[in-house]
Amino acid sequence: MRIAILSDIHANREAFDAVLEAVRKRAPDQLVLLGDLVGYGPDPAYVIETAAGLVENGASCIMGNHDEAVGLVRTDMTENARFAIEWTRKHLAAAHLDFLARLPLSLRSEDRLFVHASAERPEKWLYIRDREAAERCLSSSDARFIFCGHTHVPAIYYALPASRPVHFSPLGNVAAPLSELRRHLIVVGAVGQPRDGNPAACFALLDTDRHEVTMVRVPYDHEETARKIGAAGLPAWLGMRLKIGR
Numbered sequence: 001m002r003i004a005i006l007s008d009i010h011a012n013r014e015a016f017d018a019v020l021e022a023v024r025k026r027a028p029d030q031l032v033l034l035g036d037l038v039g040y041g042p043d044p045a046y047v048i049e050t051a052a053g054l055v056e057n058g059a060s061c062i063m064g065n066h067d068e069a070v071g072l073v074r075t076d077m078t079e080n081a082r083f084a085i086e087w088t089r090k091h092l093a094a095a096h097l098d099f100l101a102r103l104p105l106s107l108r109s110e111d112r113l114f115v116h117a118s119a120e121r122p123e124k125w126l127y128i129r130d131r132e133a134a135e136r137c138l139s140s141s142d143a144r145f146i147f148c149g150h151t152h153v154p155a156i157y158y159a160l161p162a163s164r165p166v167h168f169s170p171l172g173n174v175a176a177p178l179s180e181l182r183r184h185l186i187v188v189g190a191v192g193q194p195r196d197g198n199p200a201a202c203f204a205l206l207d208t209d210r211h212e213v214t215m216v217r218v219p220y221d222h223e224e225t226a227r228k229i230g231a232a233g234l235p236a237w238l239g240m241r242l243k244i245g246r
Contacts, residue, residue, distance in 0.1 A: 005147050006034065007189070008150070008191060012225050034149040035064025039067075040084050112143060112144070128150070129151060135164055138183055154170055159184070173217055178213060189215055225242055
């Protein structure tokens with residue numbers, strides 16, 4: 001089985017469209033969206049409607065912290081994130097908000113757990129940025145594979161029983177092996193706002209038969225997205241960071 005796993009689309013139409021085209025060419029058996037459909041970007045309604053269409057056709061989608069935030073008043077976000085959430089809220093219809101509000105926090109499928117941030121208290125939106133956080137995440141579930149986004153930086157943590165996980169930074173478009181002896185925590189990077197220094201959109205392609213996962217990098221027209229961010233009156237930094245992948 002091959003599963004395409006996308007996270008952190010962040011209302012970036014150009015990146016989402018480019019990634020979905022790359023996904024269609026690979027024809028995976030399953031498609032999973034790990035949340036943060038909205039926030040930061042200029043096309044929240046389009047992204048939600050596209051995601052809803054994918055779900056109607058069999059894809060799975062879970063909630064991210066920005067998806068939750070459009071229905072709440074949050075004080076634990078950066079100034080730019082709060083501004084973008086307030087802008088987003090004004091540009092969504094009731095049906096969009098209802099779709100986001102009904103998304104689950106996690107999804108379990110066989111030996112795979114899908115969550116936006118961490119299996120450790122998913123509702124707290126904890127970041128997997130080091131081995132300690134990875135260890136707490138892995139200890140919070142018995143799933144052999146845990147997939148998450150949230151950090152916008154692709155990473156793999158390998159863990160043997162009774163051992164601390166080992167961090168690995170996967171190369172773009174190069175398959176990374178998955179050991180049958182280990183558990184795995186896989187951070188799939190970001191479609192709509194990469195932060196690893198590479199502006200190309202990123203999604204994960206899991207191959208359970210070949211025991212490997214590939215971080216697929218997809219170039220897209222980030223200049224157009226940045227232009228639309230400026231035209232919408234969103235903070236200029238949100239457009240600039242797309243160009244530098246930070």
